Amino acid sequence: GENVEQHPSTLSVQEGDSAVIKCTYSDSASNYFPWYKQELGKRPQLIIDIRSNVGEKKDQRIAVTLNKTAKHFSLHITETQPEDSAVYFCAASASGTYKYIFGTGTRLKVLA
Amino acid sequence: NAGVMQNPRHLVRRRGQEARLRCSPMKGHSHVYWYRQLPEEGLKFMVYLQKENIIDESGMPKERFSAEFPKEGPSILRIQQVVRGDSAAYFCASSPTFQPNTEAFFGQGTRLTVV
Numbered sequence: 284g285e286n287v288e289q290h291p292s293t294l295s296v297q298e299g300d301s302a303v304i305k306c307t308y309s310d311s312a313s314n315y316f317p318w319y320k321q322e323l324g325k326r327p328q329l330i331i332d333i334r335s336n337v338g339e340k341k342d343q344r345i346a347v348t349l350n351k352t353a354k355h356f357s358l359h360i361t362e363t364q365p366e367d368s369a370v371y372f373c374a375a376s377a378s379g380t381y382k383y384i385f386g387t388g389t390r391l392k393v394l395a
Numbered sequence: 396n397a398g399v400m401q402n403p404r405h406l407v408r409r410r411g412q413e414a415r416l417r418c419s420p421m422k423g424h425s426h427v428y429w430y431r432q433l434p435e436e437g438l439k440f441m442v443y444l445q446k447e448n449i450i451d452e453s454g455m456p457k458e459r460f461s462a463e464f465p466k467e468g469p470s471i472l473r474i475q476q477v478v479r480g481d482s483a484a485y486f487c488a489s490s491p492t493f494q495p496n497t498e499a500f501f502g503q504g505t506r507l508t509v510v
Contacts, residue, residue: 326501385437
């Protein structure tokens with residue numbers, strides 16, 4: 284079945300450093316890849332997304348890259364700040380449908 | 396424009412009781428999705444509904460779980476005869492279209508605890 288793998292499961296970085304989270308997906312027909320940030324006890328919130336017709340997208344300190352051939356996509360956060368600390372989930376839209384397959388999450392800690 | 400509204404935020408049920416979770420989609424959204432998040436895990440798709448129709452319930456357990464989205468009122472996720480393993484956060488999301496590459500907006504979730 285469809286599967287999304289996410290690494291690492293935990294990541295600690297010093298404030299100001301960059302953080303990179305990687306995901307791979309199995310369904311070659313997936314065409315939409317959102318990233319969600321979830322703070323403790325709160326809802327997942329979309330922070331950036333990418334569609335399969337582009338290879339990279341950037342929004343201020345956050346960027347996402349997509350390699351369709353290799354079926355992987357990555358989240359890059361530059362100049363990290365303590366408020367970036369949260370759990371980050373990648374997701375891929377299942378083939379031809381509206382439901383997302385989520386990765387298992389990365390707990391990011393930004394150390395002041 | 397209010398976001399996706401879920402209630403209750405927290406729900407405690409004893410084993411064997413029924414749990415009813417409600418979700419009101421964003422204004423103008425007619426597509427609702429339910430996801431379950433077990434502690435320390437990612438979100439797992441459960442069911443996709445449109446008004447008065449279940450479109451995909453492939454992620455729903457075969458027994459005890461049901462969902463509806465009536466013509467009027469919120470979507471309801473119903474869990475009968477709850478067991479400890481049902482303890483989780485249940486998130487509802489809504490979107491305005493059926494297109495697969497459409498952003499889904501999540502509610503605050505209902506945290507169900509079965510004691």
